[in-house]
Amino acid sequence: MFLAAFLFVGCNDDENFNPGEPEDPDCYSVYFPTQENIGSKELDPAAPTEMTFTVRRLKSEGAIVVPVAVTSSEEGIFVPSQIEFADGQEETTFSIQFPQAEIGTTYKCEVNIEDKKYASVYGEKATGFAFSVTRVKWNKLTGKGGETKGKWRDDIISTLFNTANPNAEVDVEIYERADKPGYYRMNPFTQDLIRALFNGTAQACTEPNIIIDATNPDAVWIPYQTTGVTLGGDGEIEIASKVNANFSSVSESASLYGTLKDGIITFPATGIMVNFTVSGGWYGANGSGLQRIMLPGAKAYDYTLALTNTEPAAGVVKVGFKFGADVAKVKYAFFNGSMSDALADVRSGEIESGETPSTEITASGTVSASFDDTGVYSVVGNMYNTAGELVGRSFLSFGYVKSGEESQNAVILSVRTELSWEKEALGYTPENSIKAILFGQNIQSGYWGLFKTSDLAGLSTAQLGQVAKSSGDAFTEEELAKINGKESLVPFLVGLNSGTSYTLLVSAFNGYFSKVYAVEQTTAGKEDPMQQKYKFDDVKGEVSKDDLFNTTWNYYAVDAFDENDATNRQYLGKVTFSENADDPNYVKVKGLSSYLASNLDTKDDTFLAKYNGLVSPMPTCHIGMFKTYHVGNMFTYEENPTGINGSQGCLYAGYVDDGILAFVPNPNYVTQGYTFKGIYWGGFGNYDPATGKFTNLAADLVQFDYLMLINPANDPNAVTAAAVARELEVRPANNFVELRGPELIQVLWSEQTGKPVNRATFGGYGMQPDLGVADAVATFSEGSMPQAPGAIVMIGKKVSLK
Known part of the structure; x- marks a missing residue:
């Protein structure tokens, strides 16, 4: 709606001051009240191509015809009727027709009363309005089996809030524009979804329609729009795909589009953005990449194959095959060397054509494999559905050690800690820091972290390794280079509490075996609750x-x-x-x-x-x-x-x-x-x-x-x-x-307590130790993990069915 605009200017002695245009004392003060037809409207193509509007006036004496100025986005589309008032009449209506409007095109129209005899110059009532109209047919989607509803799985609200039931899924009716295949409308953001997520209702939920543009199945996106959901003082939640059409700062090449395949729409992780109307600011949603829309009748097939391996023992590596729910059989073969994604595609084709001999299995299980020589090997598995069609492939690379050659391929790593004054100038002393020293040979990957010793009490070697992996940090390429090189890795771990026992956990993998190291060190001084830094x-x-x-x-x-x-x-x-x-x-x-x-x-x-x-x-x-x-x-x-x-x-x-x-x-x-x-x-x-x-x-x-x-x-x-x-x-x-x-993240007490927390804060590198010529490794506990942490699990690369 167009409202009369005012500009108030402070008075001064400027001799060029010009007063504003005066009101006509005989003005009828015609205006347009708030009404439903103002704004954006969609009309079914079968509906009349006409809209009716209400007009009022403050001075009702006399019969008048009100002149109006009509402008539109395309000439000749809108045809207004006259605005007529009978003597004494305060309210009337008039219509605007648009018989030439084509289906699927949006037309915009502005109507203004410009003659000051009829419209007040300075009145508070609206003397103009704007609207748009689109003639469009929406068809309700129905599945091949007569299914009338699809499904909406949430990873938008679930990313930003600690929900009771994350990634809840609700049924939705889905409509498609007749003139625009793949352009969908649905209403997922209802109190039903909020109840499914939180076991409660939203502060406000206006339940608007949500538009999904899947006209290009390989570039599906969500236009900028509101969800109508308000969960707190930050305002309504607005959503938009992280694509160039919504954000000019995002290039087309960097746009994160979703896809529509086999009736299922998915979006990449962090590819959906969220804004809050009160607090403002865009935040990444779909954090787990689980946002999904299933069209009516679509089925989410589980064509996955998880491959895992144990570390070699007595000349045998055990490879685990875990079928997805819809995988009927797998054909697999072993290959020399490590496997890349591109090479796995080639090997998969060789298995399918019969060029490479393969073994077929029809259920999840374990394969024990032995080879002639120590080295790196790979397995590729092709997945098939019940119709015998190839639906995907997975691969896994792993290290194998021939029986009798274990000792010469063992993990070589030294892990030590000490207290040092060498960084006293930076405020790091034996009371608040620990110096770690790590050096070895051929370490390919691993995890490390510093934990309170009391948090690790009673854990087995395998459990310590899991703590290092889940709560610690992965070694970077730079850190691995230092460990395997002449420098050694010598980090200062700072921000610690005095008189406190800490344990440095390291889980190292050399391509064949893994080993867990746990080294305890107590900081100097007396434990003082007053000076501790708490997490x-x-x-x-x-x-x-x-x-x-x-x-x-x-x-x-x-x-x-x-x-x-x-x-x-x-x-x-x-x-x-x-x-x-x-x-x-x-x-x-x-x-x-x-x-x-x-x-x-x-x-x-x-x-x-x-x-x-x-x-x-x-x-x-x-x-x-x-x-x-x-x-x-x-x-x-x-x-x-x-x-x-x-x-x-x-x-x-x-x-x-x-x-x-x-x-x-x-x-x-x-x-x-x-x-x-x-x-x-x-x-x-x-x-x-x-x-x-x-x-x-x-x-x-x-x-x-x-x-x-x-x-x-x-x-x-x-x-x-x-x-x-x-x-x-x-x-x-x-x-x-x-x-x-x-950020709208509230701490859930039950989720955060009782977990060992990595206390390692990097405070720079320390002086290199004089290593001498010694291969001895001293630790408080060590052992081999039952499953190699370096195992690569590739799940489900889907292929088209033809």
Whole structure:
């Protein structure tokens, strides 16, 4: 709708000032009220090519015919009738016909009353409107067996939220445009889907139709549109494929299109983007690549073959064949050397043609294989359906060791740890760091990580290897080169707690065998809960609102701007919590900015924190003015000393010991390269209360890292001081802001606790050891994994059926 526009300009003594156009005192004030036909409309081709609109006027005396200006996207399409009012009539209707409109084409039309005798120049009523119309036929899809519904499997909401039932699937009716085969319309974002995902309903769910453009089966995409779903204060969820048609910044070659094959639409992982209408900002969805649409009657066939192998033992390698549900038989053959994807296609064709002899099996099982010589071998398996048609192939490369040659092909690796002062200048001491030393021969791959020894108690060698693989880091090519070369790999592992036992886990694979190493090292000094750096798995319990509200907490943190004591927590005052009357899911917190509050104009730094059993401070909260600056908070993280971030859920506070609350980084962000550590308050030149956004960062005010709150009854220092008074030193802003918006990831307590966490934070390389001439390997535990970690599992490359 076109509304009258106003521009208000301040008055001055400019002699060239011209007053605005005056109103006609006899104006009839004709206007267009809000009505259904305004906007984008689709009409069935069988429907009349005419639309009717309502018109009103404020001055009803006299019979009039209102002149209107009609413009359209194509000349000659729209034919309006006259707008006529009888004497005393306040409301009438008129129609616009479009008999020449072709099916499948969208036509746009604008209608305006321009004569000031009929339309008010400065009135608040709309004197114009716009609409578009498309004549289009939608046909409901039906499967060959009479199926009237397809299926929608979600990986959009499931990626961004911790759902009770991730990747839930619901039935949907699907319509196809008659003039545009492959252009589909469906309505998946209903309360039924939300209930299936969350076991509850959405805050709002308008249930709009969703368009999927599969007119090119090899380039399926989702146009930018709303889902109509609102799950929180961030607004409606909007979606769009990550393709050039939606985002000009994405080149056509980098566009992530989906595909339509055998009635099933799939999309590549992270190929769907999500925006929130209130908080703004695009985020990747379809994180697992499981978003799927099945047209009515389509069947998802499981044509997969998982191939695995054991390590060689007594001259035998066992190869496991696990059939997909719809695989009827497999023909396989062994080949010399490793296998690439392209070469596997060639070998698969040779098996199919009979050029290469093969063995046929009709069920999942294990094949024991022996060869004449030690080396690398491969197996290729062709998959067939019940009709005997080739539907895909898989392959696996593995190392084989002839019986009697095990010792000369064993894993050669030395793993040692020590405490060192060599990086004291960087703040790394025997109390907070461990130096690791790894060197060996022919190590092809592996995993490593540093864990608290107590977290690994009672685990077998095989279980330790799984921990290294699942929670540790894979060796990079650079690290493998150092291990196998003259340099050795000598990393400093930093950010550790004093007086604490850690275990360095390494799982190494040389192409034939794997071996697990576990080396324990205790950092120097005495274990001090006050100075430990905690992670999420250190949180032992949630904190009740009664505990929060009924305690005046002693506040400790590392003052990043205190040059005299920038590494240890120091007492910063008192912190209190109180109820938030507007929303019980939030609490009010006061005192976290410490001495900054006494320097504010308001002397009050109260702001909100999310509460769900744990406490999570909110970002970008305006707590007042300091001189001419608007003061707001963001979060700091380990990976970049000058980076500050405006996301939600960066830090969570929970009990790590009796009466001790520690603010720990959200593990979901850690995996994205953001190990959050503290809260930063800066002075900004501008602040918009309507949007809550800060701009023009001008001054660094305070930054507190590794925040901790202690119940005075549990405080070993027995701090009783009420507050910390300190004159605020203003520094020119040295930080850059990442206003990423909320990631909408809430921690699920049951999913995150009880898992060993890799404590290794890389602090640079240390001095190379004098290795001498020694092949000895000293470890506390070692052993061979039952299944080679270097095994390559290739599943289901599908071929067309003809």
